[in-house]
Amino acid sequence: MTKDKESFGLGWEDKLPTPTVKDSTASYDLGSGQTLSVTALAQGFSENIKLTQQPGDAVSYRIPLKLDGLKLSQADSGHLLLKNGDGDLVAEAPAPMMWDASKDEASGESAHQEQVATKVETASDGSQALVLTPDQDFLATATYPVTVGPTSTLAVTTDTWVQNPDYPDSQVSSQELKSGTYDGGTDTARSYLKFDVSKFAGKHITSATMSLYNYYSATCSTSGAATVAKRITSTWSSSSITWGAQPSTTTTGMASNTGHWGYTG
Structure with a gap:
């Protein structure tokens, strides 16, 4: 990935075989039942x-980094940060996760997942x-296949979500963006969306519509809890937000929708 004079790439310690390519994903057979897959995304890979x-x-997987004008660091939450020589954030990635093939029908995702122990090594040559x-222990009790997934993106200011306790x-x-709960509040997710409203400065807004x-969903019922959209009232960034450090919101002008779709149970 290259932006202006700065670039970032992930390598591999061993020579990789010729990949199989499907759509935007290249897959490399590493042997012993292990496959490395790289997917091109709209804002990175x-x-x-x-x-x-x-x-x-x-x-253990050691992934050499190919950096030009950038340095990788890790926040306390496990969040990966790429900064330039001035200390400005130019790219970021969530803490690497792993999950197995078990499925929770209510959530639609793996029922067995956790954060991967991650370390950033810096050699004497930089x-x-x-x-x-x-x-x-996770691998010993997992339902295979298991996916170990570091990700990366070029976006610095963008939409994001957090979920307690898994993410x-x-x-x-x-x-995707996740919100709400599928198990009565044990697992709860919130999404944060940021819009460029600079061109509306000085204008009088009479109404607005957001479409998602x-x-x-965990249910098709239209009774009970709703999806609620609230205005954020404090400064926030996608790189620093965590479940324990969320921005403040206001109920003034909030909107709600009780429609739920997509449940397959």
Whole structure:
């Protein structure tokens, strides 16, 4: 990925075989039931490793970084930050996660997932590498295949979401927005959307409409809880927001919708 004079790339320690390509994804067979997949996104790319069987030994993936004018660091939440020489954030990624093939019908996602132990190594020459170490206990009890997924995006100011307790870090490069709960509040997600309203400065706004596409819900019932849209009243950024550090909102002018679609149970 290149932007102006700065660039960022992920490498691999060993020589990769010729990939199979489908749509925007290139997949590399690493052997021993492991496949590396790289997908081009609208604002960057994602990379993940899929394991079809439990590894015989402990596994760790060291991913060399190819940086020009940038340096990688990690926030306390696990969020990955790429900054230039002036300390300005130019790219970011959520904390790497892993999940297995089990499915929670209410949430529509894996019922077994957790954050991957991640370390940023910096050599004496300044070169850096990202080291991912999946938990052995997780791999021993998982339903295969298991996906280990670091992601990256070029967007610095963009929409994001957080979820308690599984995704407390900003999911800035996610291809979806999550909100609400599917289990009575044990798991709760909130999405944050940012709009460029600079061209409306000085204008008198009489009404506004926001349209979102809902493709999966925990129920088809239109009674009970609603999806609520509130105006954010404090400064926030997609790189620093976490479940424990969310911006303030106001109920003034809020809107709600009780429609739920996409439930397949």
